[in-house]
Amino acid sequence: MIIADLKTPYYAVIFTTLLTNNLADYEKTAIRMEELAKLQDGYLGIESTRNKIGITVSYWKDLASITKWKNNIEHTEARVKGRNKWYQQYQLRICKVERDYGFKR
Amino acid sequence: MIIADLKTPYYAVIFTTLLTNNLADYEKTAIRMEELAKLQDGYLGIESTRNKIGITVSYWKDLASITKWKNNIEHTEARVKGRNKWYQQYQLRICKVERDYGFKR
Numbered sequence: 001m002i003i004a005d006l007k008t009p010y011y012a013v014i015f016t017t018l019l020t021n022n023l024a025d026y027e028k029t030a031i032r033m034e035e036l037a038k039l040q041d042g043y044l045g046i047e048s049t050r051n052k053i054g055i056t057v058s059y060w061k062d063l064a065s066i067t068k069w070k071n072n073i074e075h076t077e078a079r080v081k082g083r084n085k086w087y088q089q090y091q092l093r094i095c096k097v098e099r100d101y102g103f104k105r
Numbered sequence: 106m107i108i109a110d111l112k113t114p115y116y117a118v119i120f121t122t123l124l125t126n127n128l129a130d131y132e133k134t135a136i137r138m139e140e141l142a143k144l145q146d147g148y149l150g151i152e153s154t155r156n157k158i159g160i161t162v163s164y165w166k167d168l169a170s171i172t173k174w175k176n177n178i179e180h181t182e183a184r185v186k187g188r189n190k191w192y193q194q195y196q197l198r199i200c201k202v203e204r205d206y207g208f209k210r
Contacts, residue, residue, distance in 0.1 A: 001158070002121050002122075002123060002158060002194055002195070002196050003121075003196065004194070004196055012117075012119060012198065012200055014117060014119065014162055014202075016107050016108075016152050016162070017107075018107060020210070047121050047158065047160060048160075049154050049155060049156040049157065049158050049159065049160050050154060050156055051154045051155055051156055052154065053106070053107060053152065053154050054154065055152060055153075055154050055160040055162065057119055057121070057160065057162075083208055087208060087210070088209075088210050089107055089109070089207075089208065089209045089210065090107070090207065090208050091107050091108065091109055091205065091206070091207045091208075092205070092206045092207070093117065093202050093204065093205050093206075094202070094203050094204040094205075095117055095200035095201060095202045095203060096200060096201045096203060097119075097198050097199070097200045098199050098200060098201060099198065099199040100196065100197070100198050100199075101196070101197045101198075102194075102195065102196045102197070103188055103192060103194065103195050103196075104193075104194045105125070105192070105193050105194065
């Protein structure tokens, strides 16, 4: 789903990933993390897709919301599993969205 | 490919897309635009993936580089074709990357 109705400024977390072949519990945890993120204060939406690499962009009201989500215990446990098992490589970027344009046919 | 060696602050353009079924010349143009972007001043890298939706994130030194690339004639012509034929919906976000963390096994 494409998130189209946000008002700048807001924040984006760009999470780019390359998976290992050791994916036990990965899909279940990814779904759970997306459900849990949606319950957090300041959560605005998520866009996610995967082919050779995965790109997930979550949108947040402000930096404080991102920090609080980072410190969520269940999320912290999932990140440890990610580094131990699921991810070959990842990059995480925290960005301030300054401009936002959309098109819909 | 995951871009892992950039120093903050820099800029990201997040381009999230949903394609139509009218994709004549789309792939050829997408490859050409990626080649052309790489030649621009201030270009730092690109990450791109597509499944149900496409997410392409290009990275740039500053806002001026992004504006100059936006005004490139061949790029402008490609964007017109995109709105006329290839895209059902898109969202384009211009962001300042404030923090950047990486992991590699």
